[in-house]
Amino acid sequence: MSPAHAQLFLENFHHVATFGATDANGVDRQAATPEDKLSRDWFAHFARARGWEVRVDGIGNMFALLNWTPGAPYVVIGSHLDSQPLGGRFDGAYGVIAGLHAAAELDERVKSGSDDGSSAVPQFNLAVVNWFNEEGGRFAPSIMGSSVFAGLMDEEGMLCVKDLAGVTVREALESIGYLGTDERPEVAGYAEIHIEQGRILERENLTIGAVDYSWYTQKLDIEVLGEQSHTGATAMADRHDALVAASKLVLLVHDVTQKFDEEAIVSSVGHMTLEPNSPIVVARRVHLVADLRSASPEIVKEARASLIEDIAKIAREHDIRINVNDFDIRDIQYYPENGLELIEKAAVNLGLGVRRMRTMAGHDSVAMNRIVPTVMLFIPSVDGVSHCEREFTTDADMVSGLVTLTAVAWEMVNG
Ligand code: HGY
Ligand code: MN
Ligand code: MN
Ligand code: MN
Secondary structure, eight states: OOHHHHHHHHHHHHHHTTTTBOTTSOBOOOTTSHHHHHHHHHHHHHHHTTTOEEEEOTTSOEEEEEOSSTTOOEEEEEEEOOOOTTBOSSTTHHHHHHHHHHHHHHHHHHHTOOTTSSOSSOSSEEEEEEESOSSOSSSSSSSHHHHHHTTSSOHHHHHTOBOTTSOBHHHHHHHTTOOOOOOOOOEEEEEEEEEOOSSHHHHTTOSEEEEEEEOEEEEEEEEEEOBOEETTTSOGGGOBOHHHHHHHHHHHHHHGGGGSSTTSEEEEEEEEEEESOOTTEEOSEEEEEEEEEESOHHHHHHHHHHHHHHHHHHHHHHTOEEEEEEEEEEOOEEOOHHHHHHHHHHHHHTTOOEEEEEESSOOHHHHHTTTSOEEEEEEOOGGGOOSSTTOOOOHHHHHHHHHHHHHHHHHHHTO
């Protein structure tokens, strides 16, 4: 890749980071918001300017299609442009913009006849994807667009999901002009590059991670139903305070990890809403979501069972109702051996340090790996920080990842 192309990639990456930019160098570009529309419009412009076909499907997934061989299926590369609220500017967006520039590089190679002597026109076409709502911050569950694409979630059901303001996915996508009807491309394989969102590559001074499996994850949707009353006039013995019960629950979700080996399981509550949320009213309802993850499904199931028991005790103690629903359950995904070897070979050829590693974070590749051969690459995160405005990855590592993705995608389109 020429230095000029690498420079253009960096300029584009930093330009997209201005869509929904926050004062502290992060982004707030949640699914189907006006800020998300800005990044989608940019994606479509980048593709159309190069003569690529742009499609939008029924759940807002966007595809840029490079039709080299009429009728051939597509190797799809990409990730997601939506972010967490007050999130990082690298999570997802890096993989989409690297995907676009890897495609531009390979398009050049195919159009000018490949420089490495392999067949000029590859066996498969190439497509770049921007998946809808990978983050699940505004609309739960997460990894929505790619899961609908992979047939793991029902499109109609997901279009009816509402955000906190009661806006449905369908209404939100219509409001930004990205509720499509285009036919989904036939996929021969999938490749995604992403920041690690952990500390391993940085600690071992490596540049590329070849993801070999993803952790088992599930969420608990919990509704605590107490009784509204006056914070001044109601005797303590007469209160059914949903927030006191919910607060005990939050600590239980954190403390359950201590029943297992250190770091064998991670869990927390990251989302909580309160009704009526007024200073002199005892809360009647609290809605919270707990996130449980482990390399061992058995450990998550054991932790869940322990929580269900404790939740029943709290409900009895406070004479309130607590409803618990499991959702967003993602089984462990193992990525194919030949894909790992592809990443390792490309990295070694480029003189980059590489190792195999798991992902604790969920990704669109977790959905795609259920239907097509899938490879997932990581580049380092400084301090391992993510889902936070302080998220950072160096330009040099981003370019190294881009060049590696380009090499891997070239192998994949040539079958
Ligand atoms: O679930 C995840 O880990 C991803 O960030 N959506
Ligand atoms: Mn992500
Ligand atoms: Mn994320
Ligand atoms: Mn909620």
